[in-house]
Amino acid sequence: xxxxxxxxxxxxxxxxxxxxxxxxxxxxxxxxxxxxxxxxxxxxxxxxxxxxxxxxxxxxxxxxxxxxxxxxxxxxxxxxxxxxxxxxxxxxxxxxxxxxxxxxxxxxxxxxxxxxxxxxxxxxxxxxxxxxxxxxxxxxxxxxxxxxxxxxxxxxxxxxxxxxxxxxxxxxxxxxxxxxxxxxxxxxxxxxxxxxxxxxxxxxxxxxxxxxxxxxxxxxxxxxxxxxxxxxxxxxxxxxxxxxxxxxxxxxxxxxxxxxxxxxxxxxxxxxxxxxxxxxxx
Ligand code: C2E
Ligand code: MG
Ligand code: MG
Ligand code: MG
Numbered sequence: 001x002x003x004x005x006x007x008x009x010x011x012x013x014x015x016x017x018x019x020x021x022x023x024x025x026x027x028x029x030x031x032x033x034x035x036x037x038x039x040x041x042x043x044x045x046x047x048x049x050x051x052x053x054x055x056x057x058x059x060x061x062x063x064x065x066x067x068x069x070x071x072x073x074x075x076x077x078x079x080x081x082x083x084x085x086x087x088x089x090x091x092x093x094x095x096x097x098x099x100x101x102x103x104x105x106x107x108x109x110x111x112x113x114x115x116x117x118x119x120x121x122x123x124x125x126x127x128x129x130x131x132x133x134x135x136x137x138x139x140x141x142x143x144x145x146x147x148x149x150x151x152x153x154x155x156x157x158x159x160x161x162x163x164x165x166x167x168x169x170x171x172x173x174x175x176x177x178x179x180x181x182x183x184x185x186x187x188x189x190x191x192x193x194x195x196x197x198x199x200x201x202x203x204x205x206x207x208x209x210x211x212x213x214x215x216x217x218x219x220x221x222x223x224x225x226x227x228x229x230x231x232x233x234x235x236x237x238x239x240x241x242x243x244x245x246x247x248x249x250x251x252x253x254x255x256x257x258x259x260x261x262x263x264x265x266x267x268x269x270x271x272x273x274x275x276x277x278x279x280x281x282x
Contacts, residue, residue, distance in 0.1 A: 024080055026068070026069065027069065027072065027076070027077055027080050028080055028084055028086070030066050030068050030069055031064075031077060031080070031081055031084075031086055031090070032086065034064060034066065034090075035089065035090070035093050037067065039064055039065055039066055039067065040062060040063065040064055040090070040093060040094075040097075041063050041065075041264065041265075042060045042061065042062060042063065042094065042097055042098060042101065042264075042265070043060075043061050043063055043262035043263055043264050043268075044058045044059065044060055044061070044115075044262060044263060044264075044265070044268040045058060045059050045061065045255055045260060045261065045262040045263070046058050046255070046259055046260050046271070047059065047116070047233060047253060047254070047255050048253065048254055048255065048259045049252060049253060050243050050246060050247055050251065050252055050253060050254050051247070051252065053259075054275075055111070055113065055272075055275055056113070056114075056253060057113050057114040057115065057116060057148065058113055058114075058115055058116070058268070059115075059116040059117075059118075059150070059255065059262075060094065060097075060098040060101075060115055060116065060117050060118075061074065061118070061262045062074050062078070062090070062094055062118075064077055078120065081120075082120050082121070082122055085122060087120045087122055087123055088122060088123055088126060091119060091120060091123040092132060092136070094117055094118075095117050095132070095133070095136050096136050096139070096140065098115050098117050098147075099115065099117075099136050099137065099140040099142040099147060100140045100142075101115070101265065102115040102142055102146055102147075103140050103141050103142040105269075105272070106142075106146070110269075110272050110276070111272070111275075111276060112146065113146065114145065114146050114147065114148050114175065115146060115147060115148070116148040116149070116150050116177070117147065117148070117149055117150065118150045118179065119149045119150065119151050121151075121152065121154050121155060124151055124155055124162070124165065125155075125158060125161065129165060130165060130168045130169065130172075133147075133149075133169065133172070133174060134172060137172075137174075143173075144172050144173035144174045145173050145174075145175070147174050147175070148174070148175035148176065148177060148197075148198075149169065149174060149175070149176050149177070150176075150177050150178075150179040150200065151176060151177070151178060151179065152178065152179050152180055152184055153178055153180070153181065153183070153184030153185055153186045154184055154185060156185065156186060156187060156190045156191070156194070157185065159190050159193075162194065163193065163194060163195070166194055166195045166196060167195055170195045175197045175198070176195075176196045176197055176198075177196060177197060177198035177199065177200055177231075177233070178191075178196055178198070178199045178200060179200050179235075180200065180202040180203075180235075181199040181200050181201055181202060181221060182201060182202050182204075182205060182217060182221055183202045183204065188224065191224070191228065192228055196230065197230065197231055198230060198231040198232065198233060199221065199224070199225055199230050199231075199232055199233075200232075200233050200234070200235050201218060201221050201232060201233070201234040201235065201251070202235065202236075203235045203236025203256075204236075205217045205218055205221075206218075206234055206235065206236045206237055206238075206242055206246075206256070207236065209241070209242045209245050209246075210241070210245075215245065218234075218245070218246065218249055218251070219249050222249040222250060222251055226250075231252075231253065232251055232252070232253070233251075233253040233254060233255060234246050234251055234253070234254040234255070234256075235254075235255050235256065236255070236256050236257075237254045237255065237256030237257075237258045237259070238256055238257050238258050239258060240258070242256075242258075243258070
C-alpha cells in the first residue's frame with residue numbers, strides 16, 4: 001500500500017510539473033504576438049507627498065489581456081519574458097508608451113509629472129540600453145527629467161557596468177530608483193557608489209509595519225537614505241496608520257491603494273482632473 005501511494009505521489013508531482021511547463025510555454029508563445037495584437041496596456045499609480053497629499057509623479061505598470069489566456073499577472077509573465085529575452089522588446093514598448101503618454105498629458109495641460117518605468121535586469125544589461133532610452137526620449141519629445149527608471153538591487157551584481165550605465169543616465173538627466181529595496185542582495189558599499197536618486201521601501205516592510213522587525217527595517221532604510229543623500233519612497237501603503245509610522249521616521253513620499261490603485265489612462269486622467277481642481281481651490 002505504501003509503495004502504491006508513493007508511486008501515485010510521484011505521478012502527481014510529475015503531472016503538476018508538466019502543467020507548469022505547458023502553461024509557461026503557452027505564455028511564451030502568446031507573448032510573442034502580444035505587441036502586434038495590441039494586447040498590452042499601461043496602468044498608472046500616483047506617487048504622493050505624504051504630508052501635503054500632492055501628487056509628485058506616477059508609476060507605469062504593464063497589463064496584459066491575452067486573447068487566448070485572458071488577463072495574466074505581470075508577476076507571472078514578466079519573469080517568463082525575462083528568461084526568454086522577450087522582455088527587451090516588451091520593455092521598449094513600455095518605455096515608449098509611457099513617455100509618449102506623459103508627453104501627451106503635458107501638452108494637454110495636466111501638471112508636469114515624472115513617469116516611472118520598471119526596467120528588468122536583462123534590459124538594463126543590454127549594451128544598447130542607454131541608446132534605447134535616448135532614442136525614446138527623442139522620438140516622444142519628453143524631456144529627460146520627466147522620466148525615472150526603477151531597477152532592482154540585483155543590478156549591483158554587475159557593479160562596473162551598472163555604474164557606467166547609471167552615470168550615463170544621470171548625464172542625460174534621467175532619474176533612477178532602486179525598487180523593492182531591502183528584499184534583495186544589497187551591499188551598502190556598492191550602494192554608496194551608485195549614482196541613483198531614490199530608494200523604494202518594499203511593500204513587505206509596509207505590510208508588516210506594526211511589527212517591530214518591519215519598523216526597525218524602515219528606520220534603517222530611512223537612515224541609509226539620509227546618509228547616502230537619497231530620496232526614499234514607500235510602496236504598498238493601504239492604511240493611514242502606515243502613513244503615520246512612515247512620517248515618524250521622516251519618510252516623505254509614498255504610493256499605494258490608500259491613494260489610488262493602478263488605473264488605466266482614462267481613469268488616471270479623471271484622477272488628475274480632480275486633483276488639479278482641488279489644488280486650484282487652495
Ligand atoms: P513593482 O514595480 O514593485 O510594483 C508594485 C506592485 O504592487 C504592482 O503590482 C502594484 O499594482 C502593486 N501595488 C501598488 N500599491 C499596492 C497596495 O497598496 N497594495 C497592494 N497589495 N499592492 C499594491 P503589479 O502591477 O502586479 O506588478 C508587479 C510587478 O511586476 C512590479 O512590481 C514589477 O516588478 C513588475 N512589472 C510591472 N510592470 C512592469 C513593466 O512594465 N516592466 C517590468 N520590467 N516589470 C514590470
Ligand atoms: Mg516598480
Ligand atoms: Mg516595487
Ligand atoms: Mg515590490
